[in-house]
Amino acid sequence: MRPPTMKAAGLALAALLTLSACAKAEEPVAAPAATSTAGQQVVQTPAGDAGPxxxxxxxxxxxxxxxxxxxxxxxxxxxxxxxxxxxxxxxxxxxxxxxxxxxxxxxxxxxxxxxxxxxxxxxxxxxxxxxxxxxxxxxxxxxxxxxxxxxxxxxxxxxxxxxxxxxxxxxxxxSDFYEQGKRAADRMIEALGGKGKVAILLGSPGNNVTTERTNGFKDRVKEQAPEIEISFEQTGEFAREKGQQVTEQLIQSNPDINGIYAENDEMALGAVTALKGAGKEPGDIKIVSVDGTRSAVQAIVDGWLYAVIESNxxxxxxxxxxxxxxxxxxxxxxxxxxxxxxxxxxxxxxxxxxxx
The missing domain is CATH 3.40.50.2300 (Response regulator)
Incomplete structure (x- = not known):
């Protein structure tokens, strides 16, 4: 999925303003198939399909x-x-x-x-x-x-x-966190050409975001890229400092790692700090994360992150x-x-x- 043009973004925003994300059950309205725009959110699920x-x-x-x-x-x-x-x-x-x-x-x-x-x-x-x-x-x-x-x-x-x-x-x-995990897996598969060793920096335990982002990623890799091995998993607690610490351990225990899936941008940026400290160059290890913070998007520009799945x-x-x-x-x-x-x-x- 790619971001809309400015014209498309304007149409998406207009659709949001007229769409009832919470429409009456007897009058379901199809939501626009559009991505979120700056400062706004676009509803993905038609209200009639959302459940009770x-x-x-x-x-x-x-x-x-x-x-x-x-x-x-x-x-x-x-x-x-x-x-x-x-x-x-x-x-x-x-x-x-x-x-x-x-x-x-x-x-x-x-x-x-x-x-x-x-x-x-x-x-x-x-x-x-x-x-x-x-x-x-x-x-x-x-x-x-x-x-x-x-x-x-x-x-x-x-x-x-x-x-x-x-x-x-x-x-x-x-957001659909399971879908975010699947999309992150798609980008990792793309980055690694469908094979290699990947580490997961898990989010905090005890909430549905971590569970669903993990399951979505794993299920997609298993289904689409059996030659990718998930060889390391440890919680970084959604925190930059913890993400750095875990990645430092990762580099020591798994020096042949090819990719890192960070379940939020803060952990991904912590991983970048660890890789820099270990003398790695941008792109040596492919990093895919979830959130869409400005610092993470800048890290893509700088070559340290491969892709980021937004969570608005x-x-x-x-x-x-x-x-x-x-x-x-x-x-x-x-x-x-x-x-x-x-x-x-x-x-x-x-x-x-x-x-x-």
């Missing part, structure tokens, strides 16, 4: 004015990661644009127990809508029970929670649009899947301004 739907009547809550409501956003990770910075800023910017007068933002600093406490405190402070970027997929029962008692709709972004939509939360908005963090517009449609009585699908672009040597230089 939920209405305000089914949920059991009361309609409220979003502009005057108390809205809570729970960020999961330290905002040293460009993904998290862009994600939080997108929520803040869209709330300001819509005139939402009271937005409460918390940050769990990568501690799950703190995130649970953060959200419980938001509930105690009277929030009427919760947008949560979960650190883990499990362990949300205390929060969900408290939110359900007060009929507070919850929208999760970028990671899913293991719970029942409409009963426990409203919907999930994010700008959830603000779509999250609040979904909330408003729900409050207007429309049926919301249990998943709103967005479309992400690819970056490689053919478009990285021209796309730097669109990366986050």
């Amino acid at each position: 739907t939920c209405t305000l009547e089914q949920f059991g809550g009361e309609k409220f004015d979003l502009k005057t409501a108390v809205v809570g956003f729970s960020q999961s990770e330290k905002e040293a990661n460009p993904f998290r910075i862009a994600e939080t800023q997108s929520i803040r910017d869209e709330a300001a644009k819509l005139g939402i007068t009271e937005l409460k933002v918390t940050n769990a600093q990568s501690q799950f127990s703190k995130q649970i406490t953060d959200v419980q405190q938001l509930i105690a402070q009277g929030v009427q809508l919760l947008v949560i970027a979960p650190l883990n997929s499990d362990g949300w029962e205390p929060v969900l029970q408290q939110a359900a008692e007060k009929k507070i709709p919850i929208i999760t972004v970028d990671r899913q929670i293991n719970a029942k939509p409409c009963d426990d939360y409203l919907t999930f908005i994010g 963090p700008r959830f603000g517009p779509l999250a609040f649009q979904t909330a408003q449609r729900f409050l207007d009585g429309e049926a919301i699908p249990d998943k709103v899947i967005i479309s992400d672009r690819d970056y490689d040597a053919s478009n990285a230089q021209d796309s730097l301004g669109e990366a986050y």
Whole structure:
């Protein structure tokens, strides 16, 4: 998949503005087959195909004015990661644009127990809508029970929670992580000519992003390139410093490695630092990662990364649009899947301004 031209991007954005990502179940609308554009997200899955739907009547809550409501956003990770910075800023910017007068933002600093406490405190402070970027997929029962008692709709972004939509939360908005893993595998197969040894820098355990990006990559390699051997796997915890440490170990234990699949850009950039320290040259080891940060796209320009699969963090517009449609009585699908672009040597230089 290649990024659209500027004209196509404009058409995609126009389609997003007219498309109901959360259309009524009885009136499914085909989503545009387009990639995300700078600052925006394009819905990939038609609402009628997204699974069960939920209405305000089914949920059991009361309609409220979003502009005057108390809205809570729970960020999961330290905002040293460009993904998290862009994600939080997108929520803040869209709330300001819509005139939402009271937005409460918390940050769990990568501690799950703190995130649970953060959200419980938001509930105690009277929030009427919760947008949560979960650190883990499990362990949300205390929060969900408290939110359900007060009929507070919850929208999760970028990671899913293991719970029942409409009963426990409203919907999930994010990427198809399994598909991201498959696309990353396609680029690695391309880079290595279908054979060689590959290491995987795994994301943090305990969430669906890591699991699905791993399974998608492995399944695709097994299916399309049996001569590629996955000879090393270790978590880099989605962190640059940890990615560097793991790659330093990798170089020592597997000096014949040909490729590295990093499940986010921060780990990939840490790997680049390790390779530089080991005297490697750009392109000696092919690196494919997921996210689409500006630093990673620049690393493609510089020859250190082969390709990056985007994971768009700008959830603000779509999250609040979904909330408003729900409050207007429309049926919301249990998943709103967005479309992400690819970056490689053919478009990285021209796309730097669109990366986050």
